Amino acid sequence: MVKGKGEARVAIDLSDEVGEINRNVYGHFIEHLGKCIYGGIWKEGDLDRGVVDLIKGLDPPILRWPGGNFASGYHWIDGIGPSEERKPKFDLAWRAIDPNAFGTNEFIKLCRILQAEPYICVNMGSGTAEEAANWVEYCNGPAGSYHADLRVRGGEAQPFGVRFWGLGNEVYGDWQIGHCDAATYAKQALEFAKRMRWVDPAIKTVAVGCDDPQWNWEVLRTCKDQIDYISLHKYYYNPDYYERVAAPLEAERSLARLAATILAATGERRVKIAFDEWNLWHPEAKLENGLNQSPVLADAIFAAGIFNAMHRLCPDVHIACFAQLVNVLPLIISDDKGARATPPYLAFQLYGRHAGSTAVRVRTACETYESKAWGQMRVPILDVSATLDKASRTVSIFILNRDVDREVECDVSAIGLERGGKAELYELNGSGVEKPDAKVSRGHIGLSERFSYTAPPHSLTVIKQAIAG
Ligand code: AHR
Numbered sequence: 001m002v003k004g005k006g007e008a009r010v011a012i013d014l015s016d017e018v019g020e021i022n023r024n025v026y027g028h029f030i031e032h033l034g035k036c037i038y039g040g041i042w043k044e045g046d047l048d049r050g051v052v053d054l055i056k057g058l059d060p061p062i063l064r065w066p067g068g069n070f071a072s073g074y075h076w077i078d079g080i081g082p083s084e085e086r087k088p089k090f091d092l093a094w095r096a097i098d099p100n101a102f103g104t105n106e107f108i109k110l111c112r113i114l115q116a117e118p119y120i121c122v123n124m125g126s127g128t129a130e131e132a133a134n135w136v137e138y139c140n141g142p143a144g145s146y147h148a149d150l151r152v153r154g155g156e157a158q159p160f161g162v163r164f165w166g167l168g169n170e171v172y173g174d175w176q177i178g179h180c181d182a183a184t185y186a187k188q189a190l191e192f193a194k195r196m197r198w199v200d201p202a203i204k205t206v207a208v209g210c211d212d213p214q215w216n217w218e219v220l221r222t223c224k225d226q227i228d229y230i231s232l233h234k235y236y237y238n239p240d241y242y243e244r245v246a247a248p249l250e251a252e253r254s255l256a257r258l259a260a261t262i263l264a265a266t267g268e269r270r271v272k273i274a275f276d277e278w279n280l281w282h283p284e285a286k287l288e289n290g291l292n293q294s295p296v297l298a299d300a301i302f303a304a305g306i307f308n309a310m311h312r313l314c315p316d317v318h319i320a321c322f323a324q325l326v327n328v329l330p331l332i333i334s335d336d337k338g339a340r341a342t343p344p345y346l347a348f349q350l351y352g353r354h355a356g357s358t359a360v361r362v363r364t365a366c367e368t369y370e371s372k373a374w375g376q377m378r379v380p381i382l383d384v385s386a387t388l389d390k391a392s393r394t395v396s397i398f399i400l401n402r403d404v405d406r407e408v409e410c411d412v413s414a415i416g417l418e419r420g421g422k423a424e425l426y427e428l429n430g431s432g433v434e435k436p437d438a439k440v441s442r443g444h445i446g447l448s449e450r451f452s453y454t455a456p457p458h459s460l461t462v463i464k465q466a467i468a469g
Pocket of ligand 1: 069323
């Protein structure tokens with residue numbers, strides 16, 4: 001990038017609504033893998049207080065579990081009942097011993113503490129439709145049937161009311177237990193969903209989708225009446241910072257393509273997208289170290305790009321889960337030095353706390369650069385999204401400056417922001433894009449229908465203001 005000062009014009013129209021933002025797009029994912037659960041969330045026979053307190057700071061709306069690849073070999077019955085009777089099992093997916101100390105009840109306990117919606121992914125690798133339906137019965141059935149009574153006997157008289165159920169994980173890939181082709185998966189998913197819904201018709205099911213439109217077409221055509229969501233998973237990495245922070249554009253393009261496939265295959269937009277695994281996967285994160293990595297400011301800038309895309313895609317994407325929450329490609333690191341947040345954690349907090357109920361249209365004119373890593377793309381140096389919160393009548397503007405060296409002077413016109421005055425301002429930044437020392441500083445800015453704001457290099461700024469009416 002060229003040194004000096006960049007310039008941009010941003011137009012926000014508060015009356016031009018893109019749609020309602022489903023808060024589940026700020027969701028999370030935990031898997032029996034590395035030190036995410038054992039040695040992270042779960043230590044010495046209990047939930048780890050320090051880790052849980054940090055997770056609480058994110059106010060997670062939804063939590064996906066138990067995998068991931070792990071889900072394709074997991075038998076839920078192994079993880080229930082008195083802890084002393086549970087047996088360790090060999091987990092084929094990650095070739096590790098799973099002690100089964102953390103099972104369904106422990107997951108529900110965690111979700112209750114966090115006030116997060118539990119989202120369970122069933123085993124479509126080595127499992128059966130019957131086993132999945134029994135899991136729904138265990139979780140959601142009233143007392144009086146065999147599997148529901150297993151729950152009651154364990155001290156949980158009231159059903160857990162798990163609404164979200166994933167129909168397997170990434171079975172399109174040969175790394176997955178139960179890898180198969182689209183037609184085979186679609187036929188099986190239909191049977192799983194049907195039986196699970198017969199136990200509890202209120203559940204929402206998520207079918208496995210991917211970047212192959214042909215796969216998605218087959219699954220949607222076959223399962224459309226039995227599914228509520230189709231998933232997409234995306235992991236990226238490139239040593240070049242500008243390529244890394246361009247990746248959200250590729251995700252946005254791919255999600256929009258999936259939305260178009262849904263419309264074409266089902267004739268409507270009822271089936272929504274669950275973008276239920278996304279992250280940067282650094283080269284240092286290997287199986288040998290439990291997929292551990294050390295996120296830097298660039299990871300926060302990448303995450304902010306994903307959230308701005310979520311705002312733009314809000315009519316179609318209703319769930320998104322960062323992969324993963326603790327120690328595995330982490331948002332939170334927990335080791336012998338204690339539990340601590342990483343830079344993308346701060347981006348999550350800013351969006352989770354300040355984004356309103358409705359996304360509004362934003363148009364940005366700014367410099368662009370060329371990206372080649374994910375196909376030829378022109379990437380705007382500035383990425384802006386805006387939301388309106390209808391209950392509190394608050395507008396929030398999210399300004400992401402990807403430029404490493406230059407500040408960008410933004411000439412912002414915000415139609416509908418007639419009340420001037422001081423707005424809250426939060427700036428996420430750090431000493432460099434490859435450094436882990438990010439922090440959020442707070443301040444104020446005078447706002448009116450047209451105002452100017454200079455976005456510092458490699459920063460995310462949130463401007464939040466109550467509006468009249
Ligand atoms: O998040 C790590 C792994 O990545 C998950 O288990 C799998 O679903 C994906 O391939």
